[in-house]
Amino acid sequence: MAKHNADLLIVQAGELLTCRGPAEGLRGEALRQTDIIADGAVAVGGGRILALGSSAEVAKSWSAPTVLDATGRLVTPGFVDPHSHLLFGGTRHEEYEAKVTQRAPARRLDGGIRFTVSRTRQTSDAALVKQAMSDLDTMLLHGTTTLEAKTGYALDREGELRLLRLTAGLRHAVDVVPTFLPLHVLPEGYDDRRKEYIDAAVASLQAASGLAKYCDVSCDPLCFTYDECLRVGNAARALGMKVRLHADQHGDARGGLAAAALSASGADHLDYTTDEGFRAMAEAGTVATFLPGVTLHLCEMTPRFAGSALEGAEKPFLPMVVRRALEAGVVAALSTDYNPGSCPTPSMQMVMALAARLFRLGYAEIWNMCTLNAARALDLSHDRGSIEAGKRADLVIWNVANHGMVINRFGVNLADTVIANGSIKVQHGRLAS
Numbered sequence: 001m002a003k004h005n006a007d008l009l010i011v012q013a014g015e016l017l018t019c020r021g022p023a024e025g026l027r028g029e030a031l032r033q034t035d036i037i038a039d040g041a042v043a044v045g046g047g048r049i050l051a052l053g054s055s056a057e058v059a060k061s062w063s064a065p066t067v068l069d070a071t072g073r074l075v076t077p078g079f080v081d082p083h084s085h086l087l088f089g090g091t092r093h094e095e096y097e098a099k100v101t102q103r104a105p106a107r108r109l110d111g112g113i114r115f116t117v118s119r120t121r122q123t124s125d126a127a128l129v130k131q132a133m134s135d136l137d138t139m140l141l142h143g144t145t146t147l148e149a150k151t152g153y154a155l156d157r158e159g160e161l162r163l164l165r166l167t168a169g170l171r172h173a174v175d176v177v178p179t180f181l182p183l184h185v186l187p188e189g190y191d192d193r194r195k196e197y198i199d200a201a202v203a204s205l206q207a208a209s210g211l212a213k214y215c216d217v218s219c220d221p222l223c224f225t226y227d228e229c230l231r232v233g234n235a236a237r238a239l240g241m242k243v244r245l246h247a248d249q250h251g252d253a254r255g256g257l258a259a260a261a262l263s264a265s266g267a268d269h270l271d272y273t274t275d276e277g278f279r280a281m282a283e284a285g286t287v288a289t290f291l292p293g294v295t296l297h298l299c300e301m302t303p304r305f306a307g308s309a310l311e312g313a314e315k316p317f318l319p320m321v322v323r324r325a326l327e328a329g330v331v332a333a334l335s336t337d338y339n340p341g342s343c344p345t346p347s348m349q350m351v352m353a354l355a356a357r358l359f360r361l362g363y364a365e366i367w368n369m370c371t372l373n374a375a376r377a378l379d380l381s382h383d384r385g386s387i388e389a390g391k392r393a394d395l396v397i398w399n400v401a402n403h404g405m406v407i408n409r410f411g412v413n414l415a416d417t418v419i420a421n422g423s424i425k426v427q428h429g430r431l432a433s
């Protein structure tokens with residue numbers, strides 16, 4: 001029998017972890033399962049996965065000019081990272097040292113964001129893009145192949161549209177999904193003019209709708225109210241945009257309920273979301289995305305913590321919050337929330353390590369939440385997030401044999417080879433030229 005031609009074969013994987021499941025995502029018992037093909041192989045062509053199975057099965061039907069031997073190695077889908085603030089100017093490392101050593105009073109949330117806003121304004125388009133491309137390289141080296149990227153560090157209409165144009169123009173092996181974030185925090189001087197600010201946000205949506213897949217709004221006691229978020233979210237939906245939310249990070253602002261009312265694709269943070277909010281999200285099909293890097297970086301592991309935006313406040317115990325969401329039937333994902341203030345890591349491997357240690361999640365849960373469910377949070381689970389025939393060929397070959405080892409070891413990059421859209425972009429841990 002003549003063999004079919006592929007562009008690339010990966011053969012003899014010690015573990016081929018597919019993360020496959022229904023396009024609506026994995027929850028309940030299915031979230032706790034791994035689908036592993038021992039001695040697995042994948043055939044790739046035209047940027048797509050053509051076939052998978054045991055090495056013997058795939059070798060019988062497929063040949064290719066490039067064959068990667070994955071003997072003794074784990075092969076998985078590339079990570080989908082569904083929450084980042086990719087474009088910003090400056091760094092916040094000095095503020096961070098003052099915070100952890102408690103040498104200076106903690107900046108209010110909006111104070112920190114305002115600092116980044118002023119630095120972003122002072123940074124040229126070319127410099128912002130150069131930094132973003134370098135960060136995308138780092139993400140790719142760590143196994144991320146799809147990234148959501150938000151605006152949000154301008155806080156005015158023209159500035160946010162500038163960041164959106166730059167984000168939408170990025171061309172990189174990591175596929176960037178642009179999100180317009182017109183309601184991040186209220187800028188200085190608007191305390192008595194909230195309605196004026198919301199009106200301007202609504203007015204900016206028309207121009208944003210051609211460039212952004214999503215409109216994001218922050219439903220939080222320190223940011224915007226349920227009603228304000230519904231007004232902007234519904235205006236975005238009327239223009240054909242999908243909606244996502246920052247919800248309930250610093251307190252219960254009914255963010256989970258707002259997400260459900262807007263049929264949002266995702267709602268993220270959720271530290272204070274109620275059971276009622278999680279049930280509404282489950283019914284609306286809104287993905288809950290948890291951000292353990294933020295929990296670590298803001299030193300929020302203990303129930304009572306100092307130096308936060310709500311100093312002395314009782315912080316919910318996050319392993320319980322995540323469990324409550326899963327028990328309510330929500331599809332849950334994980335993300336970096338890469339940004340200079342609350343989570344400067346671009347690495348989904350780090351997020352996995354933290355999800356086990358800070359949220360007490362199991363290996364299967366974590367892998368499914370960083371792949372298929374994360375793709376679902378970006379409405380892309382029909383196209384990527386798992387190793388299935390017909391899907392985009394985004395694959396990682398790891399320097400370890402077992403999926404649990406990627407989470408058990410931490411602090412080192414374990415990705416050896418990264419294939420994005422069918423092309424080898426990283427080999428032996430280095431960017432392919």
Ligand SMILES: [Zn+2]
Nearest residue numbers: 083085246337
């Ligand atoms: Zn964010």
